[in-house]
Every structure is written in structure tokens, then in C-alpha cells.
Amino acid sequence: MKNWKTTLAVGAVALAAAGQALAQAAPQPVTVYSSRIEQLLKPTLDRYTQETGVRINLLTDRGGSLTERLAAEGASSPADVLITVDMGNLWNAAERGLLRKLQSPTLDANVPASFRDPGSRWWGLSQRERTIFYAAGKVQPAQLSTYEDLALPKWKGKLCLRTGKQTYTQSLVAMMIAKHGEARAEEIARGWVANLATDVFTNDNSLLKAIEAGQCEVGIANTYYYGRILAREPEFNAKVKLFWANQGAGEGGAHVNLSGGGVTTHARNPEGGRKLLEWLSSQGVQRDYTHGTFESPINPKAEADPIVQAWGTFKASPLNAADIGSRQAAAIRLLDRVGYR
Known part of the structure; x- marks a missing residue:
């Protein structure tokens, strides 16, 4: 009887250890609040999950509504990343303290200076x-x-x-x-x-x-x-x-207006949020993010949709977003x- 109990106890400890190891191995999910149309964004986020194993929890609404939701939720917000359209919405979210300052040489390299926050709280992801x-x-x-x-x-x-x-x-x-x-x-x-x-x-x-x-x-x-x-x-x-x-x-x-994003102030997974934004701004991914939407890539190394390319090159306003x-x-x-x- 004693051996049976010992074996059961050892098995339970081993099972718990295996479960803990599995939990540690599984990457932490990233929760995204986005005002971008879901069917335009979700396929790109699904690709991120396929490539990294990171699950994305996506909630979509209008830009102003998401900003108000983040403000109301405060420290209890589940959001790690805010993706929204229009530079006014991005600026407003940052000025209300809803986005955190990040150091990301990758984002700074991928996004031209005029299309990102001088305070490193948000970055453009596509040009409009x-x-x-x-x-x-x-x-x-x-x-x-x-x-x-x-x-x-x-x-x-x-x-x-x-x-x-x-x-x-x-x-x-x-x-x-x-x-x-x-x-x-x-x-x-x-x-x-x-x-x-x-x-x-x-x-x-x-x-x-x-x-x-x-x-x-x-x-x-x-x-x-x-x-x-x-x-x-x-x-x-x-x-x-x-x-x-x-x-x-x-x-x-x-x-030029923008769609763009930043990591939220109360993000539970800020590292995961930063990695997602860096990935979205990368040369290869910008194709998925902008092709079929007929926006221009924010990354100057990325190739625009053929319909967009046909409009030719232009000089953009140098004013900071x-x-x-x-x-x-x-x-x-x-x-x-x-x-x-």
C-alpha cells in the first residue's frame, strides 16, 4: 500500500513538473486592440502565429472608442498593443499616457523618422x-x-x-x-x-x-x-x-496619414508587443500588411502593391506625424x- 502511494505521489510530481515545463515553453499571447478592419489585419496576425507560435487575441473597434476603452480599463486592461488609423488618434493615445516609451532600434530602422513619435511611443505601419x-x-x-x-x-x-x-x-x-x-x-x-x-x-x-x-x-x-x-x-x-x-x-x-501602433502602458506582455510591431514593420511582412489594402508600405525597402506602384513616386510632406x-x-x-x- 505504501509503495502504491509513493508511486502515485511521484507520478503526480512528475506530471506537475511536465505541465509547468509545457507552460513555460508556450509563448505568452499578445492582445491587440485595433481600429483596422478585422479582415484586413487578421490574416497577417494569423501568419505571425504560424511563424512564432504566439497566439494573438484581437479586439476591433473604432479608433476613438478603443482609446476611451484603454483609458477606462486603466491598469486592468488586457491590451498589449494598440493599432489604430490616423496620426491624430496615435498622438492622442500617447498624450493621454496610454502608450509606453520603447527602445527599438529595429522599429527606428524600419520606420522613417517623420512617420514615428519623437518620444518613441508609437510608429507608423502603413502610409495613407x-x-x-x-x-x-x-x-x-x-x-x-x-x-x-x-x-x-x-x-x-x-x-x-x-x-x-x-x-x-x-x-x-x-x-x-x-x-x-x-x-x-x-x-x-x-x-x-x-x-x-x-x-x-x-x-x-x-x-x-x-x-x-x-x-x-x-x-x-x-x-x-x-x-x-x-x-x-x-x-x-x-x-x-x-x-x-x-x-x-x-x-x-x-x-501622408498613417496606420500605426504602440505598446500599451499597462501591457502584460510588453516584450511580445514590441516583437509584434517590429515584425509588422519588417520588409517581408509589409507586403501582407499593405497589398490588397492599397496603402503604401511604411518600410522604404518594401515593395508596394502593383496598383499603388502604377501611381508613380512622389514627395511626401516632411512634417512629423x-x-x-x-x-x-x-x-x-x-x-x-x-x-x-
Whole structure:
């Protein structure tokens, strides 16, 4: 009887030790809060799990809602990583103390300085260019130049714009404030409103279709919406064309917004979060992250989707994304003052 009990005890100890060893061998999961569309992000995260064995717990919602959720959860939050869109959302999350400072030579090497937080709390993961589109046959490229030019009377009744309630519009105006100061930016925004051909649009897809339909001749939109239409309707390129804004000497360059991410302040697995962000910014993975979304890779060594490549190279605004994000609130107030709804 004694031998039986001894054997059972030894077996239990061995089983417990084996279970402990197995638990230690299994990598700790990473929990991601993301405002990126789930079907665009999840396949890439699944690839990470396949390559590393690290399970990813993914929760998706709107950018502002996720920021508020992180703030409300505080130290009890399960989130290790926040991935969101728009530089204003990234800046806001960092300024509210929701993202931690990280030292990552890998991220700094993969992400250009203008597309990451100077305080090392967040990094861009893809570029979202916002530029000028025009109706082929009605407008010639030689007539176009800058965002500022679209505020001149020559475009009266010809301009289509997206609502000022949308973060992409707000970030463009925030860029104007950073570039020109608030008074000049307000003058430009007033000119845009005066030149509207129709009511503002809730999304860029509708705006681009309005140019095609002849409701307006020029507009400002994110390039990835254009890419989505071209993927379905290649002939759309003959009707509506892209023009890279502000490419001349002294004009600053085209406005670039971001999707990006950082490790949360109360992350339970900050090391795992850092490794995931480094992997997402790597040259090989950037293909998965941006191909089919029609964004541009943040890593300059990565190859863009063929549809994006066809638009050619351009000069981006050199303004730091954090500098633009910090002016988002001022941009919202400015848009309200000029009646840009």
C-alpha cells in the first residue's frame, strides 16, 4: 500500500513538473486592440502565429472608442498593443499616457523618422496618402498644383470634399496649420468651402464616384479608396485620375496619414508587443500588411502593391506625424469656424 502511494505521489510530481515545463515553453499571447478592419489585419496576425507560435487575441473597434476603452480599463486592461488609423488618434493615445516609451532600434530602422513619435511611443505601419483627383477631359494636369490652389476662385463650383467630421479631413487641415499657421490655414479652408460643387461626402469612395459622374471636377481623397475602385473597375482610371499635390519646389509635399501602433502602458506582455510591431514593420511582412489594402508600405525597402506602384513616386510632406497630430483639436475648431461640415 505504501509503495502504491509513493508511486502515485511521484507520478503526480512528475506530471506537475511536465505541465509547468509545457507552460513555460508556450509563448505568452499578445492582445491587440485595433481600429483596422478585422479582415484586413487578421490574416497577417494569423501568419505571425504560424511563424512564432504566439497566439494573438484581437479586439476591433473604432479608433476613438478603443482609446476611451484603454483609458477606462486603466491598469486592468488586457491590451498589449494598440493599432489604430490616423496620426491624430496615435498622438492622442500617447498624450493621454496610454502608450509606453520603447527602445527599438529595429522599429527606428524600419520606420522613417517623420512617420514615428519623437518620444518613441508609437510608429507608423502603413502610409495613407491624401491627394488631388480630377476628371479626365475636364481638367488638365497643368491646371493643378497644390491643396492651397484649390481654395482660389477659379475652382468655384468645381470642388468635392469629404466631411470635416472625418479624421482624414481634420489631419489635412492640421497639416495646413503646422505648415502655414492657423490664420492662413483658415483662409485656405474658407476658400475650399466657397468652392464646393455639392454637399460634402461621408466617404472618399462616394467623392471619387461624384467626380466620375460629373458632379465636380476636382477633389481631395485618400489614395487607397482609389485603389479599391481600380481593383474592381480598371477602366475607372480613364475617367478619374490622380495628381500628386504640392510637388513643386517650396510646396512641401503631399500629405501622408498613417496606420500605426504602440505598446500599451499597462501591457502584460510588453516584450511580445514590441516583437509584434517590429515584425509588422519588417520588409517581408509589409507586403501582407499593405497589398490588397492599397496603402503604401511604411518600410522604404518594401515593395508596394502593383496598383499603388502604377501611381508613380512622389514627395511626401516632411512634417512629423506627431506635429500634425498635436494640431488635430485646433483643426476641428477651425473647420467649425469656417462652416466646413
